Amino acid sequence: MRCGATRTPGAGRMHPYRSVLYMPGSNPRALEKARSLPADALILDLEDAVAPDAKGTARDLVTAAVREGGFGKRRLLVRINALDTEWGRADLEAAIAARPHGILLPKVSRPELIETVAAGLPEGHPSRVWAMMETPEGVLNAAAIAGAPRMEGFVLGTNDLAKDLGTRHRPDRLPLLHALSQCLLAARAAGLVCLDGVYNAFRDEAGLEAECAQGRDMGFDGKTLIHPVQLEIANRIFAPSEEELALARAQVAAFEEAQAKGLGVAVLDGRIVENLHVETARRTLAKADAIARMS
Known part of the structure; x- marks a missing residue:
């Protein structure tokens, strides 16, 4: 490489x-x-x-x-x-x-x-x-x-x-x-x-x-x-906190709702949510899932 x-x-x-x-x-x-x-x-x-x-x-x-x-x-x-x-x-x-x-x-x-x-x-x-x-x-x-x-x-x-x-x-x-x-x-x-x-x-x-x-x-x-x-x-x-997980879920939901309306960005609690924020949110949720599978 x-x-x-x-x-x-x-x-x-x-x-x-x-x-x-x-x-x-x-x-x-x-x-x-x-x-x-x-x-x-x-x-x-x-x-x-x-x-x-x-x-x-x-x-x-x-x-x-x-x-x-x-x-x-x-x-x-x-x-x-x-x-x-x-x-x-x-x-x-x-x-x-x-x-x-x-x-x-x-x-x-x-x-x-x-x-x-x-x-x-x-x-x-x-x-x-x-x-x-x-x-x-x-x-x-x-x-x-x-x-x-x-x-x-x-x-x-x-x-x-x-x-x-x-x-x-x-x-x-x-x-x-x-x-x-x-x-x-x-x-x-x-x-x-x-x-x-x-x-x-x-x-x-x-x-x-x-x-x-x-x-x-x-x-x-x-x-x-x-x-x-x-x-x-x-x-x-090194695990996502409950607050981080709640925010990640809310960001994903807000962005998906905005996309359904034909919008490229969403607004959550007065803050812009773009695709890059959603990518980070989904990575946070995936990490939490992986940790759950460990136990």
């Missing part, structure tokens, strides 16, 4: 991604618990959450869990180790054989990495490729990476990105906003899912709620999480 072309959103964007929980691949109890947690998606991790001497065990546990199933409607992403590490190639081969919904590649800086992985996926293989956007080079190449074949989503790695940029922590994340926005723009231009980075202080409910609200308002599909206690807040913040 050429850079700058708009791709129709794939099946991945039809699924909610309010809460996406990292689960350590070397912990069998955590993998079993993940089957009952109220997360929209899970990242079964072979990389940062796994010690070097447990990499092989984690690979076996994760691929066995994916094959066994039992995760309901949760989407499963397997984060492998980088291909230039001693574990990366074996991780990729095992993930391809296990056939999760997505294979998440760490520290993606250029589209050539995505192209290499995509070329190794057999025709008709169900797994899509996801990219961790966590390096300055990756952010600068976000549009090209988003346009690579078999791509389905970006996951922002804000901890690594902040480290490489040398930023200081601020509750408003001002030093990271340009990078977050650039990745989000690239993802949306290509029709991809885009997930915000983690919030490290998992017991700080107020801080997590504020950062989820910021990510939601920016346009992210959801939040990556490091602990199950964070699920309720992410699920609530």
